[in-house]
Amino acid sequence: MVKVEKDIHWREKELSIKEVIEKYPEVSPFVIIKTDAQRRGVTYTQKALERVDENVHQLVHRGFSGEKNDKTPFSLLLRDGTSVLTGGAAGFGKRDPLVVDVVDDKIVLTDNREVLEEVSYWEKPDFYEKFTSSGEPMWHVAWARPQRIDLNPHQYCQFWNTPGHGCKYCSIAATYKSSDKPQYVNLDDIEETVKEALKQPGRFTSIFLTGGTILSGKELLDDEVDLYINILQRIGKNFGGKRFPSQLIGTAFNRRQLQRIHDETGLMSYTADIEVLNAELFDWICPGKSAKIGYEEWKDRLYQAVDIFGKGYVNTGLVAGVEMAKPKGFISEEESLGKVLEEAEELCRHGVAPVGCVWTVAPGSIFFKQETPSLEYYVRLAKGFDGLRRKYDISVDMDNYRRCGNHPDSDLSRV
Numbered sequence: 001m002v003k004v005e006k007d008i009h010w011r012e013k014e015l016s017i018k019e020v021i022e023k024y025p026e027v028s029p030f031v032i033i034k035t036d037a038q039r040r041g042v043t044y045t046q047k048a049l050e051r052v053d054e055n056v057h058q059l060v061h062r063g064f065s066g067e068k069n070d071k072t073p074f075s076l077l078l079r080d081g082t083s084v085l086t087g088g089a090a091g092f093g094k095r096d097p098l099v100v101d102v103v104d105d106k107i108v109l110t111d112n113r114e115v116l117e118e119v120s121y122w123e124k125p126d127f128y129e130k131f132t133s134s135g136e137p138m139w140h141v142a143w144a145r146p147q148r149i150d151l152n153p154h155q156y157c158q159f160w161n162t163p164g165h166g167c168k169y170c171s172i173a174a175t176y177k178s179s180d181k182p183q184y185v186n187l188d189d190i191e192e193t194v195k196e197a198l199k200q201p202g203r204f205t206s207i208f209l210t211g212g213t214i215l216s217g218k219e220l221l222d223d224e225v226d227l228y229i230n231i232l233q234r235i236g237k238n239f240g241g242k243r244f245p246s247q248l249i250g251t252a253f254n255r256r257q258l259q260r261i262h263d264e265t266g267l268m269s270y271t272a273d274i275e276v277l278n279a280e281l282f283d284w285i286c287p288g289k290s291a292k293i294g295y296e297e298w299k300d301r302l303y304q305a306v307d308i309f310g311k312g313y314v315n316t317g318l319v320a321g322v323e324m325a326k327p328k329g330f331i332s333e334e335e336s337l338g339k340v341l342e343e344a345e346e347l348c349r350h351g352v353a354p355v356g357c358v359w360t361v362a363p364g365s366i367f368f369k370q371e372t373p374s375l376e377y378y379v380r381l382a383k384g385f386d387g388l389r390r391k392y393d394i395s396v397d398m399d400n401y402r403r404c405g406n407h408p409d410s411d412l413s414r415v
């Protein structure tokens with residue numbers, strides 16, 4: 001793996017995590033700590049690794065944007081139930097990672113040797129130990145957050161088939177090429193694994209589907225739509241009633257495709273990630289999405305999805321911070337916040353909630369050597385998104401801490 005040189009002066013250039021917590025008393029410190037852990041990554045001391053219990057904790061992982069088969073915890077939980085999706089032991093990027101250690105017999109997250117918070121490791125779900133009738137380990141078929149079952153049926157993205165069309169922050173192609181996993185997960189295995197996972201009492205609140213874009217079909221994206229309809233029909237058999245707790249992050253489908261998904265399945269909520277809230281930066285950072293669908297059309301398809309699924313059941317994910325990538329991104333955090341929130345407000349006016357994922361400079365992505373914005377920037381952005389959703393009265397329950405747990409801004413909706 002390509003190593004990125006650490007910037008030994010990074011702490012002098014931005015507020016420390018403790019200073020950010022002091023400056024923003026209205027924001028839960030748990031959310032601030034989570035944000036920094038996702039931004040900088042975490043590593044583990046030997047003492048912290050000795051607290052790992054393979055029989056209890058979630059260690060292995062197969063997803064469309066990451067693969068892990070080692071003895072480090074997959075991710076962390078804070079005392080209030082906030083999930084911190086760290087994706088294993090990482091610590092890439094130019095800043096030092098946070099360190100998980102054991103102090104006074106407790107597992108804690110530390111920064112610069114100071115204890116920040118007590119943490120615990122995610123527990124693996126019961127289905128991780130089981131196999132499908134075709135002999136596939138079920139953790140190859142689905143993965144789990146504390147809240148939900150995650151399905152990634154297409155483990156590659158066809159934008160990467162055209163040179164220069166992959167999204168620049170995305171590691172799906174590198175992950176796929178460095179593993180021996182199949183491009184498509186077997187649908188019988190998915191059906192069987194979800195049925196098995198749902199037997200665990202009290203664990204899951206929803207089922208989530210996403211995967212790499214499938215451009216092919218009679219009309220652009222028809223094959224992707226068919227794949228999701230097939231899976232949703234299969235897993236929907238586990239539930240009574242028309243709709244079941246579920247979210248799909250797909251490519252931005254047209255009205256006919258959205259209507260089909262709505263009418264032919266029990267899908268409850270739909271997301272198409274626009275990723276970056278600026279037309280020119282979208283063209284630069286997501287060139288495939290730009291060439292095949294386009295920024296304005298992407299937004300328009302989201303608005304059409306609100307007509308079909310209803311307000312509060314459609315949102316759009318952002319790779320928060322990537323709008324400051326060099327050399328074409330915003331230069332000042334102040335300007336970036338202003339522009340991004342202005343654009344976010346337009347989405348909210350149409351009933352589409354923006355939700356941010358903390359941009360991580362993932363190994364294997366084109367932006368691997370970039371530097372993410374300051375922690376304070378992320379806190380202000382999260383406050384901005386949360387404030388806009390409240391102003392326009394858009395519920396984010398479909399993507400909150402109980403359903404997803406990955407967005408600092410939707411964690412703020414708890415209060």
Ligand code: SF4
Nearest residue numbers: 157166167170172212
């Ligand atoms: S659409 Fe972009 S972000 Fe999504 S999988 Fe493809 S390259 Fe990655």
